[in-house]
Amino acid sequence: MATKNIAGISVDVNEEGYMTDPSQWTEAIAKELAKEEDIELTDEHLKVAKYLREEHEKGAVLTIRKVGKSGLVDIKGLYKLFPGGPLKKSSKIAGIPKPTSCV
Amino acid sequence: MAEKKEEKPLKKVCIICAKGTIEDVYASLVMANGAVMEGIEAKMFFTFFGLDAITKKKMNKLHTGTVGNPAMTMPGGIPFPTLLGMLPGVEAGVSAMMKKQMADLDIPPVDEFLDMITAGGGEIYACKLATDMFKLKKEDLSEHVIDIITIGDFYALAGGDNTQIIFT
Numbered sequence: 509m510a511t512k513n514i515a516g517i518s519v520d521v522n523e524e525g526y527m528t529d530p531s532q533w534t535e536a537i538a539k540e541l542a543k544e545e546d547i548e549l550t551d552e553h554l555k556v557a558k559y560l561r562e563e564h565e566k567g568a569v570l571t572i573r574k575v576g577k578s579g580l581v582d583i584k585g586l587y588k589l590f591p592g593g594p595l596k597k598s599s600k601i602a603g604i605p606k607p608t609s610c611v
Numbered sequence: 612m613a614e615k616k617e618e619k620p621l622k623k624v625c626i627i628c629a630k631g632t633i634e635d636v637y638a639s640l641v642m643a644n645g646a647v648m649e650g651i652e653a654k655m656f657f658t659f660f661g662l663d664a665i666t667k668k669k670m671n672k673l674h675t676g677t678v679g680n681p682a683m684t685m686p687g688g689i690p691f692p693t694l695l696g697m698l699p700g701v702e703a704g705v706s707a708m709m710k711k712q713m714a715d716l717d718i719p720p721v722d723e724f725l726d727m728i729t730a731g732g733g734e735i736y737a738c739k740l741a742t743d744m745f746k747l748k749k750e751d752l753s754e755h756v757i758d759i760i761t762i763g764d765f766y767a768l769a770g771g772d773n774t775q776i777i778f779t
Contacts, residue, residue: 571717572648573727583730592650594731610645611718611727 515540519603526599526606530561533603541601545593549601553589555580557602564604570595571611623652623774625765630779631660633675633709639779640664640724647731655728656765658738661779662745665737665753670721674706725755734768736760 512521515536520528525544527533538557542549559578563570572594576583583594590597595607624646628639639655646653663669677683677696683705685691695701710720719727725735737752737759749759769776 569717573717573719573723576727576730583727587647587731594648596648609717610641611716 522606524606527603528605530564530603533561537603538601541603545590545597545600547590547597547601552581552585553598553601556586556589556598560598560602561604564602569609570599570604570607571609573611619773621646621651621773621775623654623769623771625654625656625769625774625776627656627658627765627776627778628661628664629657629659631663631669631673633673633706635779636661636664636673636721637713637718637724639777640721640728641718642777642779643733644724644728644731647728647733653728653731653733654736654765654768655733656736656738656760656762658741658762662737662741662747662752664721665725665735665756666747666751667753668751670725670753673721674702675709677702677705722753725753729755736765736768738762738765 510521510523511518515534517532517534517537519532519537522528535554538554539549542553547553556575559575559580560570563574568574572583572586575581575586575595575598581589586594586598595609599605599607624642626639626643628636630636639661643653643655657665663673677691678693680691680696683691718724729735734757735753735755737747737756739759739761742748742759749756
């Protein structure tokens with residue numbers, strides 16, 4: 509485990525850059541993490557990130573199907589927001605662990 | 612002397628699904644969906660009984676074979692006797708149970724799975740030879756099927772560095 513300075517805050521991250529303590533997350537951090545993935549963070553991205561954080565806190569297993577049914581964005585839209593990693597990149601930006609689901 | 616090998620990431624998977632049981636079809640669908648979720652291009656080619664997975668009338672009614680599957684057990688891990696699998700209704704019951712277990716893991720029905728794969732840019736093709744053999748037309752198939760093509764056409768789509776062909 510390592511710490512990394514993101515947006516002026518020292519946060520715990522794992523070797524793949526996923527935050528290990530979701531409580532350290534802020535929107536400013538999300539913006540920086542998004543930049544690392546070549547994503548310009550918008551309100552749409554943030555809505556998804558916040559939804560993922562809520563679900564993660566509830567202990568839910570996250571899948572793109574679940575996000576697609578959340579009413580926030582459909583799956584096609586999710587791919588557009590997070591190209592090449594609809595669940596992985598969104599989870600990283602949301603400051604939650606790397607998803608373990610195959611769907 | 613040990614040389615450090617640099618690995619280039621996988622760019623494209625071409626998945627050929629030739630069987631129509633729940634487990635064969637889902638293995639293909641999970642691999643294709645898993646690829647697009649990782650930013651890997653995915654192309655699927657359905658042939659022979661695998662065509663059931665993209666045939667409108669059959670896609671959500673797939674079964675698991677209960678005969679001749681030595682890996683199958685009953686709940687609790689007791690071996691599943693082949694003779695039991697032959698009884699009417701058993702295959703339907705086992706298939707319903709498989710679907711329920713997958714639904715619990717948020718794995719969608721086949722039609723919705725194809726929606727997800729194509730939403731991520733995955734491409735679906737049907738085999739010309741097998742559709743001719745089973746007398747299937749484009750309109751019998753899911754609207755996600757881009758085209759009915761020959762295996763030669765499919766190989767032509769399988770070019771490029773770091774491409775793998777997977778057969779299930």
